[in-house]
Amino acid sequence: MLALIELLEQEGREFKRGIFRLGFGLLLSVAAVFSLIIGFFLLAWGMERWLSELIGPVLSLVSMGASFLLLAGGLGLWIRRLILK
Numbered sequence: 704m705l706a707l708i709e710l711l712e713q714e715g716r717e718f719k720r721g722i723f724r725l726g727f728g729l730l731l732s733v734a735a736v737f738s739l740i741i742g743f744f745l746l747a748w749g750m751e752r753w754l755s756e757l758i759g760p761v762l763s764l765v766s767m768g769a770s771f772l773l774l775a776g777g778l779g780l781w782i783r784r785l786i787l788k
Contacts, residue, residue, distance in 0.1 A: 747771060 747767055754763035 751763050751767045754766060757763070758766075
């Protein structure tokens with residue numbers, strides 16, 4: 704009976720450690736996603752500012768919007784292929 708209680712205690716500690724690692728990994732993943740979104744936003748903003756000097760503000764916004772829509776569509780198709788395998 705004592706061995707069973709010790710086994711349950713050890714399993715509880717391992718479960719707690721696993722939950723902590725899972726939560727920490729999820730927190731790091733969320734931080735990475737926010738960093739990625741901010742990085743893409745700053746990249747798009749910089750490219751739009753550069754293009755607005757070359758071809759004008761309206762055409763630069765249209766071209767940047769179209770390029771990011773194409774990128775989003777490509778990522779969507781890639782994710783769809785990964786999911787439907």
